Amino acid sequence: MNCKEHYLPELELATGQVREALQAILYTILFIRSPGPVSPRDVECEGFDFLTYPRIATSSSLSTLNYDVDKRVDQSIQNFLMKLSQIGPELLSGGLTLSFFERRKTQQLFGLVSNEERVVWEQWHLRVVVNNTPRPVSDDSAAVIERQRIQDTAEGMLRSVLVKVYEIAGVSIDHVPPVMYEFEINCSKKVDDRENVYSRVTNMPNLINLSN
Template sequence: MNCKEHHLPELELSTGQVREALQAILYTILFIRSPGPVTPRDVECEGFNLTYPRIASDKMSSMPSAHSALDSNVDKKVDDGIGSFLMTLSQIGPELLSGGLTISFFERRATRQLFGLVSNEEKVIWEQWHLRVVVNNTPRPVSDDSAAVMERQRIQDMAEGMLRSALVKIFEISGGAIDHVPPVMYEFEINCSKKADDRENVYSRVANMPSLINLSN
């Protein structure tokens, strides 16, 4: 089975926005990839003027396990994934950190070797969603003058627009072909990476550049 890969638009968020934004993205993906009938629950973001769907917890507990893509530890997996992401961020600038997050869907298949005498379990990944996030630790202006208010609004609008674009992309992808989605129970996992992107490479080259020669002498 070929693995289908999706790359979501990159996000740039302030430190206090990261957890809620990642929750919105991860729970939305888990909702649209849950097989069988599910009951949606709309979640209103506290830090963004956005609403995202997730599976209602009361419905999850009553669904037969064979029809659920999410186990009872779904919240723990999401929280642990976000926590791992925050721990694996790498420096790309004086106030900038960057990291990658991938949510993978897979099924477990039993395979036999040595003429069927030995049985092994194989994890087959059939879909992955990739997201790069830049975390901006630059302190926000806190005064009440018009310039500070406008700057805070600009930062908020930019982050909210990026998150909205990512959510729209998820729903656009969900409306596409689904013939790669297996008709059996499957699981998910969340992984993080510190793979350098172009900006990290540029920052590294600039940081390690030798001092300029003084031509005035």
């Protein structure tokens, strides 16, 4: 089985926005790819106006499953925050990969040995830049406008990612196996040209002062 790989648009977020944004993205994908019929529960984002995302509605039969999913999502986000890499004076970068897989048992040595194989059939990749630049806190008009600009930019980027998730999910599901399957979320880091540029700038020697 070939693994389908999806690369979502890059996000740039303030530190306080990361956890909720990642929850919105991960829970949306997990709901869309949940095996079997489930009911949605809409969650309103507290830090992003007019943005909601679906989660699996809690029921007595699904309470244990939901607890396990919540625990794994929270742990993956915590691991992501702990493994961020410095790419600039106020910038950190990291990535998450959400993988779906099924377990298959294979027989070897004329059926005398049984092995279990994990077959990954879909992966979702997301790269996040965390901007630690302090926000303006004064009440003057320039500070208010700047705070709103930062907020609108983050909301627009998150909205674009969620729209992309729905676009990808609606194209084809032929690769989704008709059996029960599992998921895992891993931190990933892929150096690209942007990170190389930040690294070069950060590690440049001090410029010589020619004014003296």
